[in-house]
Amino acid sequence: MTEKNAKKVINFQSLTEKVGRFDISGSQAMFLIPEMNRIGGHLLAATFRGFGIRSRVIGTYKGLDLGKEHTSGKECYPCQITTGDILYFLKKEKERLGKDFLPQNYIYFMPEAGGPCRFGMYNKYQRIVLDSFPEFRHVKIGSLTTSDGYSLDGLINPERVSGLRKAGYLSIVVTDVLERLLWRIRPYEIKPGITDEFIEKSMHIMEACFERYGAQQRFDKIIDRLESLIEEGKSLIKPDLPRKPLIGIVGEIYLRHHVHANQDLIRLLEHYGAEVVNASLAEWVNYTSYDRLREAKTAFRFSLKQMHLNSLKAHLKDILKYGGDLLYQQQKQKQVYKRAEKLIDIQPDHKVGHLEEILKENDIYSFDAGTEACLSISGIIQYAREGFNGVVNVYPFTCMPSTITSAIIKPLMNELRIPYLDTPYDGSFQPGREAAIRTFMYQAIQHFNRNGGKPSH
Ligand code: SF4
Numbered sequence: 201m202t203e204k205n206a207k208k209v210i211n212f213q214s215l216t217e218k219v220g221r222f223d224i225s226g227s228q229a230m231f232l233i234p235e236m237n238r239i240g241g242h243l244l245a246a247t248f249r250g251f252g253i254r255s256r257v258i259g260t261y262k263g264l265d266l267g268k269e270h271t272s273g274k275e276c277y278p279c280q281i282t283t284g285d286i287l288y289f290l291k292k293e294k295e296r297l298g299k300d301f302l303p304q305n306y307i308y309f310m311p312e313a314g315g316p317c318r319f320g321m322y323n324k325y326q327r328i329v330l331d332s333f334p335e336f337r338h339v340k341i342g343s344l345t346t347s348d349g350y351s352l353d354g355l356i357n358p359e360r361v362s363g364l365r366k367a368g369y370l371s372i373v374v375t376d377v378l379e380r381l382l383w384r385i386r387p388y389e390i391k392p393g394i395t396d397e398f399i400e401k402s403m404h405i406m407e408a409c410f411e412r413y414g415a416q417q418r419f420d421k422i423i424d425r426l427e428s429l430i431e432e433g434k435s436l437i438k439p440d441l442p443r444k445p446l447i448g449i450v451g452e453i454y455l456r457h458h459v460h461a462n463q464d465l466i467r468l469l470e471h472y473g474a475e476v477v478n479a480s481l482a483e484w485v486n487y488t489s490y491d492r493l494r495e496a497k498t499a500f501r502f503s504l505k506q507m508h509l510n511s512l513k514a515h516l517k518d519i520l521k522y523g524g525d526l527l528y529q530q531q532k533q534k535q536v537y538k539r540a541e542k543l544i545d546i547q548p549d550h551k552v553g554h555l556e557e558i559l560k561e562n563d564i565y566s567f568d569a570g571t572e573a574c575l576s577i578s579g580i581i582q583y584a585r586e587g588f589n590g591v592v593n594v595y596p597f598t599c600m601p602s603t604i605t606s607a608i609i610k611p612l613m614n615e616l617r618i619p620y621l622d623t624p625y626d627g628s629f630q631p632g633r634e635a636a637i638r639t640f641m642y643q644a645i646q647h648f649n650r651n652g653g654k655p656s657h
Contacts, residue, residue, distance in 0.1 A: 209332075214327055227307075230254045231245075234282050244371050247367045266287045277455070277461065278452075278458070308340070310343055349488050349521075371414070380540075381544065383476050385433055390438050405425065448579070449592050457481065465594060472638055482549060487574070493518075571601035576605040589618070589651070
């Protein structure tokens with residue numbers, strides 16, 4: 201432990217008073233969103249701004265040294281990255297504003313999961329780190345939790361909560377569609393670099409749309425604009441290029457989406473001849489609603505058996521709440537994909553209920569055990585059924601759910617004779633990484649050729 205870490209003292213009051221859900225409506229405070237997924241962060245910040253909430257994305261990966269300095273090495277890699285990001289941002293902000301820097305004017309957004317892995321502890325740990333800097337003690341940490349399905353209650357006026365949730369969810373689905381568009385076009389682009397430029401421009405256009413129409417709930421305007429971007433994107437595909445082997449990605453959500461942290465894995469796979477599809481952001485959001493609904497149903501059945509009439513009402517309320525959220529989300533997602541798929545053959549998303557069925561059929565894991573392993577294991581099997589030519593599991597070194605995934609899925613993939621690769625990351629550059637990816641792609645191309653060289657798409 202470094203000398204600085206040794207000096208960190210836990211103030212338990214701070215953990216409850218300065219970490220949680222704070223009312224940000226009409227506040228002068230700036231809501232700081234970490235950049236896990238570049239497009240997703242920007243569209244979410246724009247959505248918040250549309251609701252009158254000052255909000256911005258903080259840059260990422262410039263503060264990694266700071267993150268490493270203020271962690272002990274036992275934390276997950278995303279914790280080191282995000283700790284570095286917020287410290288770097290605040291230090292730069294303080295330099296920029298001098299004596300006008302007011303820490304109470306910032307709320308750093310760091311969600312959490314109810315367990316069982318370490319994600320529930322990131323924001324508490326980061327609270328301790330911020331408290332170790334006298335100048336940052338008054339920066340609050342705004343947190344949403346999977347324990348209540350990322351409820352936004354208490355964040356803004358109650359009558360606007362539902363609207364914010366709907367617009368926020370749409371921003372996630374639009375992010376997924378823009379990314380699927382990127383991965384569909386880039387391996388076949390007419391000119392090197394043109395897809396990246398187009399997607400960057402599209403992100404800014406969609407940001408403006410969310411800021412303008414999100415709070416008014418004029419979602420058709422947003423989807424109309426998305427459609428016109430898809431039309432434009434299609435023209436960037438070289439028409440005579442044959443389709444390439446299709447590679448699916450699963451794993452830990454932060455690493456899958458953070459291109460610096462995963463050393464731009466998708467681009468590297470494309471470089472060696474792949475077309476890639478990453479598991480979506482919406483899948484995780486749907487999973488949290490699905491899992492809360494599942495828990496509420498179990499609790500309801502249990503109370504009924506025990507004749508606990510008082511708790512029955514509360515569980516029924518939860519069933520309606522989470523069931524309603526899930527229904528809305530899945531319908532909205534379906535609507536957006538349907539409109540996108542009319543224009544271009546992007547990969548559809550997995551339905552969480554179907555993923556649970558897959559696990560039950562194979563009896564290899566259970567949603568009762570929870571974590572992203574539920575989605576990764578079933579997602580890999582679904583990719584296999586859809587005819588993907590290979591799957592990559594992307595995760596932070598020592599990540600618990602992804603290690604479980606790897607242990608369970610490897611023998612199955614051997615049996616199915618579908619190439620599979622684990623890619624753990626911890627910030628270091630492993631000398632054999634590129635060779636492993638090339639070998640994996642060689643196997644994927646063989647799988648593709650064995651199946652007649654036909655794309656599964
Ligand atoms: S999912 Fe993995 S990386 Fe994330 S907190 Fe849990 S163990 Fe760490």
